[in-house]
Amino acid sequence: MLKRSEKVYFRYRGRQMDVKSLYERLRRSKWPQHQNYHYSPIVTFEVGGQPMKVKLVFVPNRTDHSQYLVLGTTKTTLEPDQIIQLYGRRWQIEGYFKVAKQYLRFDQTQVQSYDGLCGHMAMVMMSYDILALHQREQVDERTLGDLFYNFGRPLPDIEIAVALAWLMRQLTGLGEKLGLTTTIIDELFDQFIRTLPNNLAQLLGNGV
Known part of the structure; x- marks a missing residue:
């Protein structure tokens, strides 16, 4: 699980952004939301100067849809439900x-x-x-x-x-x-x- 920190940046479609900004961009794009999760983009994260692909999954809070968890994995071939x-x-x-x-x-x-x-x-x-x-x-x-x-x-x-x-x-x-x-x-x-x-x-x- 990733913290929604403004100090950690991911690259998505050529732009650097934190998870909050990424979520807002995905929400404005009007991508369809799924039943168990909202969005599941593949982003790039630098580790020791080397780019690494990471798959993020935004999981909604069932009681408060304005809140969500952010799960991340380097196994980008996994389906969001599997993650x-x-x-x-x-x-x-x-x-x-x-x-x-x-x-x-x-x-x-x-x-x-x-x-x-x-x-x-x-x-x-x-x-x-x-x-x-x-x-x-x-x-x-x-x-x-x-x-x-x-x-x-x-x-x-x-x-x-x-x-x-x-x-x-x-x-x-x-x-x-x-x-x-x-x-x-x-x-x-x-x-x-x-x-x-x-x-x-x-x-x-x-x-x-």
Whole structure:
């Protein structure tokens, strides 16, 4: 995503202009606007004195059509809808880090060993997956919207229940190697399953 800065210039049809001026010129040209985006021109941007072609996509704000995002990519062969889709996937990563840091204490650990940090990171990611699963099962178009579903279709996620079942099998084998009795392992897993949401605990209990 590009900032609408007046200090960054692109060359379009022989003229240097910032993204705001470019948008106004495209708007005055009366080019037809599309449903998912307004305009998608190919401009030239200089990097280290070398010209580079960049494809810009002006994406409107659904609630305020006077506002828009500017997406840019050097892969000029991509269609505007593909560029928007790729940005949507990238934004999910930013959303994960925000939730992980603000609510799951991703960057607030006292652990200093490598194995401990890996374990901490794994627990944070597992917690986020459980929250994301719960959110995805809630049908609320005001918060999820069509973009959440459209961006998720090309990259199907592994089911959290399947991932947890695999993890439990691995931990069972590890516990047996460490000499833990079956009773102790079952008790630990029972306590863990009781902390999960009911629908997820039911799937694990059915042997998914």
